[in-house]
Amino acid sequence: MRIVAAAIVCAVARGLLGNKTPAGRVVTLVSGILMAITVITPLSNITFSGISNFWDDLSEDASKYAQEGAYIAEQREKDIIKSQTEAYILDKANRMGLQIAVEVELDGHNRNIPCGVVISGNVSPYSQIQLESYIEQTLGIAKENQEWK
């Protein structure tokens, strides 16, 4: 608003005195200086100190949201790997005629690779050995990491 007010005041003064009289020339010069000051003063008040903090805050938020997304994906991936591995074991057990329940453990530090399994159910020692070997060979879960209940 200051710029508009200054411009109108200067325009009226110049309109009244004209450009050709000595007073008019002085008014033109003063108007120019006044307009320059009015335009430049607000520019000198602009500060940029908050921008770097704002950028840092945004970067922090960004990594928080990205981590949330990656975490959700990892949890879903874990669920899928766990359920598929369990289904794989149950499928074999079913073909062997065994009634068992399976709970697979994943190695969170190593790409969620199945690292252990808890098997519960009444199974003959022969079938147990057969299934243990099968799990070790196909899924890479060592016999000592297979718990039978």
Add this chain to the structure above:
Amino acid sequence: MRKFIVLLLMGFFLIQPVSATEFTAPAAPESAQKFMPSEQETFADGLWYIIKSAVSALQPGLADASGICLSLIAIVLLVSILNSFSESSAGVLRLVAAIVIGLLLLEPANSLISLGTNAVIELSEYGKLMIPVMTAAVAAQGGATTSAALYTGTIFFITLLTAFITRFIIPALYIYLCLCVANCALEQDMLKQVRDFVKWLMTWSLKWVLYIFTGYISITGVISGTVDASALKAAKIGISGAVPVVGSILSDAAETILVSAGVMKNAAGVYGIFAVLAICVVPFVQIGAHYLLLKLTSAVSGVFGHKPSAELIQDFSTGMGFALAMTGTACMLLLISLVCYMKMMG
């Protein structure tokens, strides 16, 4: 039969437990809800629905605007007639014409500028809710670095643009309109120069905000995209080195996550695009209609021969052009960002 039932149960057991609840787009603001397509077969149908709804919402405002334009034409005609009868009172006539035209146009201009400002603020608020969802979805697809960089840039520029529009462009627009009226009334070079400077500053600043944002998005997309692609490749190599059956399970799981996160991301993105369009379509159509009507009025008024009045109407149409540009810039910024998110990681 027993085998079939067992196989069926096994099949159910193998269904991937991926839910779509995590990456759903936030609901569009209440004012935009009625312009959101409820059911659409294609993207084009959705767009067509939004445009149709906005055009039907425009009709009552258009009648008022046409009335004002007819009044303006009548005023300019009257001023031209009076001016041709007594050339000695040309200055007074110019002053009166400027005041009357200014009074007639400032009120609708004010309400349209407010409409544009509200749209920009709503877009900014919606963007701040929508962008985190897209960031998380892209990160779930394995694009954590890219999505984080895009989030930072988008939110930074949206905040910057909103603050810039509300604190600088809007006051500058009012200053511009006041200077136009004053210039028409007093016809001084200085006022014309200041007016042209304000006009140049607004055009230049809006244009450069969009240029810098587009440049940032392009560069970030290329650099961060390479980092994410390398990380994904390394993960795939690691999976292929695992025990065959386990490797296949890991690979399937990773693929399922990538595909499902991609589907959810795109669904959220399409909803987001519709929401952004629904927010800005009414201000855009209304301001656009006024802009065109004022341009037409200015052209018709120019025929009557009173140049300052026709120029003032032309200046007001330019002012509406700025209101249109600021709404369009905010809308474009969000749309570009959403499309970039949707294009990321496939």
